[in-house]
Amino acid sequence: MKKTVLIVDDDPVFSSLVSRTCTRLGLDTQAAASWSEAKALLEKVEPDLVILDYKLPDTECGEVLPELSNQYPVIVLTGFGSIRHAVSVIRSGATDYLTKPVDLDELELTIRRTLDNAALARTCDFYRRQLHSLRPGSLIGDSPAMRKLREMIDMVAPTDATVLIQGESGTGKEMVARAIHEQGRSNARELVTVDSCGLQENLFESELFGHERGAFTGADRQKKGLIEEAAGSTLFLDEIGDIGPTIQAKLLRVIETGTFRRLGGNKALNADARFIAATNRDLQRMSREGGFRVDLYFRLSSFVITVPPLRERREDIPVLARHFIVNFARGAPKHLSNAAEDLLMGYAWPGNVRELRNVIERAVILTGRSAEIGPEHLAFAPARGSDRGITLTFDHEPTLEEIEARYLRKMLVRYGGLRYKAAGALGISERHAYRLIEKYGLRELPDGQSAEGSGATTDSDA
Numbered sequence: 001m002k003k004t005v006l007i008v009d010d011d012p013v014f015s016s017l018v019s020r021t022c023t024r025l026g027l028d029t030q031a032a033a034s035w036s037e038a039k040a041l042l043e044k045v046e047p048d049l050v051i052l053d054y055k056l057p058d059t060e061c062g063e064v065l066p067e068l069s070n071q072y073p074v075i076v077l078t079g080f081g082s083i084r085h086a087v088s089v090i091r092s093g094a095t096d097y098l099t100k101p102v103d104l105d106e107l108e109l110t111i112r113r114t115l116d117n118a119a120l121a122r123t124c125d126f127y128r129r130q131l132h133s134l135r136p137g138s139l140i141g142d143s144p145a146m147r148k149l150r151e152m153i154d155m156v157a158p159t160d161a162t163v164l165i166q167g168e169s170g171t172g173k174e175m176v177a178r179a180i181h182e183q184g185r186s187n188a189r190e191l192v193t194v195d196s197c198g199l200q201e202n203l204f205e206s207e208l209f210g211h212e213r214g215a216f217t218g219a220d221r222q223k224k225g226l227i228e229e230a231a232g233s234t235l236f237l238d239e240i241g242d243i244g245p246t247i248q249a250k251l252l253r254v255i256e257t258g259t260f261r262r263l264g265g266n267k268a269l270n271a272d273a274r275f276i277a278a279t280n281r282d283l284q285r286m287s288r289e290g291g292f293r294v295d296l297y298f299r300l301s302s303f304v305i306t307v308p309p310l311r312e313r314r315e316d317i318p319v320l321a322r323h324f325i326v327n328f329a330r331g332a333p334k335h336l337s338n339a340a341e342d343l344l345m346g347y348a349w350p351g352n353v354r355e356l357r358n359v360i361e362r363a364v365i366l367t368g369r370s371a372e373i374g375p376e377h378l379a380f381a382p383a384r385g386s387d388r389g390i391t392l393t394f395d396h397e398p399t400l401e402e403i404e405a406r407y408l409r410k411m412l413v414r415y416g417g418l419r420y421k422a423a424g425a426l427g428i429s430e431r432h433a434y435r436l437i438e439k440y441g442l443r444e445l446p447d448g449q450s451a452e453g454s455g456a457t458t459d460s461d462a
């Protein structure tokens, strides 16, 4: 579809010059010689761009600009070549300005750039809305614990306070962080999430703080960090317990002073973000034992929200289960049999809501066309010790392959021989796991489980 440009200028020669330029760019044009003519045209056409002369016969440019630029991109033509005019025009919302006499190349470039930017902004807007509709909805659950949690969220959201969210894995910490952000003042912008684990410390540092050009080998241009990206929004520091001492120190400084520096830079920049941190570790204990800076812990813990584990709010289980069934069963209504519900209620849910979600997803698939989810469709993760760590001992310096083989075997045993679960825990595809199982001859596990069996839930390894 051709784009339309509205030209508002009382000089017919100039107006037709601009019009010809637009035509050359493949644009439709409409011309008005006064503001009243322009207004009449705007009743009928929806321009993609307005080119407006600063000196109009029947009104002041400054009068109409704020409202006009609210609806359309506007390029203002000033006849004076004065920077003061330019500034005031841009302040009133104009996208750009040009001085008369206009250089045709410059005119062409400015029109193109303005239209491109507007198209980009629309695309952004579209995806932002999409993201909103994809977003997992609100926190489900009406137990006293959840009600208390919602109260805390409502209380802290409108303040700019730093919040620490604690809770076991899968309890919904990220959802809580999103809820705080969305109910907060900075909700017009996307939440910026920092995943604190998995990156090398120096990479993570530049990710977070950004760097100047030449800050280190390979830094061939300046890069903004996530703290800068989160300006006017919320920075969510996920798994804060996993960050190393260097970054802890820097983060403390950011939170205390509200300023930071890019790597290799010496300008102090303002950190204009709200901070929310989450952890499934006991930060207080870590700080007592030296694994986490005490002063940073104090800064973060001025407002702590603890998300209780699912086993401490069992009345939420059926509600959550139904919510996930509706989510996964898409239009084909299914329900839990009483026996199945009893099983869900009696289970310990070490993986909390995420585990419940996974169990339901699997159950919905397993029931096929049947409308009732029964106990036979529910598969729980093998019982595990509370310690999720792994220790491999060798009586010699092992090769990488030996470590790989031993580790894979250990995970297969831990997950009751369920290949997909072991693969999930190892962060590899099931097919890759299959290849490794073949490679290391792990089809038969020591305690008689087979590496493809399903349902065996013993864990001789715990």
Ligand SMILES: Nc1ncnc2c1ncn2[C@@H]1O[C@H](COP(=O)(O)OP(=O)(O)OP(=O)(O)O)[C@@H](O)[C@H]1O
Pocket (backbone or CB within 6 Å): 136, 138, 139, 140, 141, 167, 168, 169, 170, 171, 172, 173, 174, 175, 176, 280, 320, 353, 354, 357
């Ligand atoms: N109250 C709830 N209502 C609906 N869905 C929930 C609720 N709590 C958690 N979930 C869902 O459970 C899953 C895990 O939640 P989330 O990622 O927020 O947990 P987490 O505490 O951040 O976990 P981890 O510590 O492993 O990062 C998500 O799919 C989330 O949508």
Ligand SMILES: [Mg+2]
Pocket (backbone or CB within 6 Å): 173, 174, 238
């Ligand atoms: Mg999380």
